[in-house]
Amino acid sequence: MKIIRNDNPVLIVGAGPVGMLTALELSLFGIETRIISKHPRYSPHSKATIIWPRVLEILSRTGVSNRIIETGHYFDQMNYYSNKKMIGNIRFDRLKYTNYRYGITIPQWKTERILEDRLNESGVFIEYGCEFIDGYNDNDVVNVTLQDNVGHIYHESYPWVIGADGYSSRVRECLGFGFDGYQMETRLAITDAELVSESTSREVGYYLHRSGNMVLAPIGDGLFRVGASVPTNYTGEINRQFFNKLLNDRVPGNKTLGHMNFCGIFNAHVRSASSYRSQNVFLVGDAAHVMSPSGAQGMNSGFQDAVNLSWKLAGVIRNEYDSSLLESYSTERMNGIKRTSKLSTFLANVSLYKKLPAIFTRDFAFRIVSRTGIVDRFITPRIAQIDIPHGELSEGITKLESGRRIPLEWNKSTLSPHLSLTKHTIFFWPGNHYIYSEWVKYFNSATKTVIGANLVNLSGKVLGFIKDLLPANSVCIIVRPDGFISDLVDINGISSNEVFNILNKKINQQPV
Numbered sequence: 001m002k003i004i005r006n007d008n009p010v011l012i013v014g015a016g017p018v019g020m021l022t023a024l025e026l027s028l029f030g031i032e033t034r035i036i037s038k039h040p041r042y043s044p045h046s047k048a049t050i051i052w053p054r055v056l057e058i059l060s061r062t063g064v065s066n067r068i069i070e071t072g073h074y075f076d077q078m079n080y081y082s083n084k085k086m087i088g089n090i091r092f093d094r095l096k097y098t099n100y101r102y103g104i105t106i107p108q109w110k111t112e113r114i115l116e117d118r119l120n121e122s123g124v125f126i127e128y129g130c131e132f133i134d135g136y137n138d139n140d141v142v143n144v145t146l147q148d149n150v151g152h153i154y155h156e157s158y159p160w161v162i163g164a165d166g167y168s169s170r171v172r173e174c175l176g177f178g179f180d181g182y183q184m185e186t187r188l189a190i191t192d193a194e195l196v197s198e199s200t201s202r203e204v205g206y207y208l209h210r211s212g213n214m215v216l217a218p219i220g221d222g223l224f225r226v227g228a229s230v231p232t233n234y235t236g237e238i239n240r241q242f243f244n245k246l247l248n249d250r251v252p253g254n255k256t257l258g259h260m261n262f263c264g265i266f267n268a269h270v271r272s273a274s275s276y277r278s279q280n281v282f283l284v285g286d287a288a289h290v291m292s293p294s295g296a297q298g299m300n301s302g303f304q305d306a307v308n309l310s311w312k313l314a315g316v317i318r319n320e321y322d323s324s325l326l327e328s329y330s331t332e333r334m335n336g337i338k339r340t341s342k343l344s345t346f347l348a349n350v351s352l353y354k355k356l357p358a359i360f361t362r363d364f365a366f367r368i369v370s371r372t373g374i375v376d377r378f379i380t381p382r383i384a385q386i387d388i389p390h391g392e393l394s395e396g397i398t399k400l401e402s403g404r405r406i407p408l409e410w411n412k413s414t415l416s417p418h419l420s421l422t423k424h425t426i427f428f429w430p431g432n433h434y435i436y437s438e439w440v441k442y443f444n445s446a447t448k449t450v451i452g453a454n455l456v457n458l459s460g461k462v463l464g465f466i467k468d469l470l471p472a473n474s475v476c477i478i479v480r481p482d483g484f485i486s487d488l489v490d491i492n493g494i495s496s497n498e499v500f501n502i503l504n505k506k507i508n509q510q511p512v
């Protein structure tokens with residue numbers, strides 16, 4: 001069998017939203033990819049409909065978030081009702097440390113269209129009708145078997161392969177990753193439909209009831225995503241009558257469905273691959289993990305995978321970083337998925353309580369945490385995905401720490417410092433009290449000695465969201481291209497040469 005070495009360094013298998021964002025991110029770093037998809041993209045099912053604040057931030061890197069915001073529907077609160085009475089809410093307009101104090105609802109097919117447009121503008125085109133059949137790691141390459149839409153088989157090798165081929169990932173199967181987890185008991189029914197006599201609003205409503213839950217989310221064009229848990233013993237059809245009955249049982253007011261775009265029923269799964277990397281093969285998106293749709297976090301989490309992986313892989317391909325850095329993709333993202341999936345499962349479980357004491361306790365607790373600011377501090381930032389730290393760090397943004405997202409963006413702004421898209425950014429913070437001339441000398445000498453990063457002197461600058469998080473003493477804050485803090489280097493009592501040496505090693509991912 002003759003294996004032809006392909007010129008592209010990276011093969012992306014799957015052109016769903018996550019595969020497309022991965023290709024776009026890699027293109028930012030000048031890395032060419034080949035992206036293939038077994039199926040044509042368009043699906044009438046809206047699937048993922050919510051884009052969370054952190055994901056709007058990261059999508060701004062590739063010019064996607066503005067288009068999502070223009071095309072989608074704004075909402076800034078999720079209101080929770082129990083037995084048709086409001087018990088509390090989750091207010092995104094109260095979020096701290098982000099400019100996106102709202103979410104956007106948008107059908108997944110529109111998000112995919114925007115991503116594909118951006119991809120084409122970057123000179124990358126999806127090869128539809130091309131299927132990944134088989135593959136294995138072979139020393140420093142991955143040998144793959146592909147089949148085109150007229151049945152021709154090709155044997156090729158690539159330095160790197162990214163499996164973005166969704167829940168039934170063939171890449172995952174061929175490379176022998178496990179995919180442990182379970183199927184959730186409750187079936188879910190969804191439709192995108194008009195709601196008679198309901199004006200679209202900026203509220204997503206969650207309706208909890210002994211008979212099950214229901215969600216109504218405006219998604220633009222006068223339509224709502226209507227989702228509901230299916231009663232356990234229900235064997236009838238999922239149609240207008242079914243939804244109208246549940247609206248009547250679970251939702252206040254007299255709401256009924258108008259025009260329905262489609263409807264469907266499915267079983268959710270909670271699963272994660274045993275690792276997200278096997279030598280030169282990576283898994284991203286649903287190929288790596290699936291979770292309860294109750295938190296609406298699946299695609300959003302896949303987008304976080306794409307951004308976490310791309311700068312590392314690009315740096316390794318460009319010989320800027322040691323390949324050992326790539327292992328951190330798997331550990332960081334598996335940790336992030338564990339946190340997000342746990343939250344989604346929790347939200348699903350508590351919304352399905354049937355026994356009165358449990359319902360009473362849940363509603364009472366939610367009223368308290370909603371009114372005392374606990375939701376604002378600990379729950380909202382997690383749902384918004386702005387607070388998913390790496391490693392063992394606990395949630396709650398109180399200071400700048402290694403492993404946390406820095407609350408800054410990549411776009412230039414007069415309101416705050418900004419990050420470099422493709423390099424590490426090192427912020428030189430002089431502390432609250434310093435001698436200006438000495439600090440300027442120090443910074444100038446850093447710019448001549450520290451190579452390969454974007455150096456920013458914070459002295460006298462507008463500091464945006466980091467203003468209250470900076471320490472009193474001088475420090476260098478190293479931020480990765482994906483917006484996570486990699487290190488804080490205390491520069492007090494250390495010679496400048498030693499500091500610059502440490503910084504050079506850190507940004508080149510070498511042991512210090």
Ligand SMILES: Cc1cc2nc3c(=O)[nH]c(=O)nc-3n(C[C@H](O)[C@H](O)[C@H](O)COP(=O)(O)OP(=O)(O)OC[C@H]3O[C@@H](n4cnc5c(N)ncnc54)[C@H](O)[C@@H]3O)c2cc1C
Pocket residue numbers: 013014015016017018019036037038039040041046047048049050108130131132133164165166167169170171190266284285286287293295296297298299300301302
């Ligand atoms: C009803 C529902 C509601 C949801 N709601 C939300 C939500 O509100 N928020 C949220 O974040 N997420 C939500 N999700 C999850 C979200 O839809 C998925 O997480 C998302 O589609 C995953 O994207 P992906 O790119 O990883 O995979 P997919 O979208 O599954 O794309 C897989 C791609 O791989 C291709 N492919 C597959 N096999 C092969 C092969 N062998 N060779 C070549 N190509 C192949 C396919 O053609 C496709 O292009 C929801 C899901 C469902 C079902």
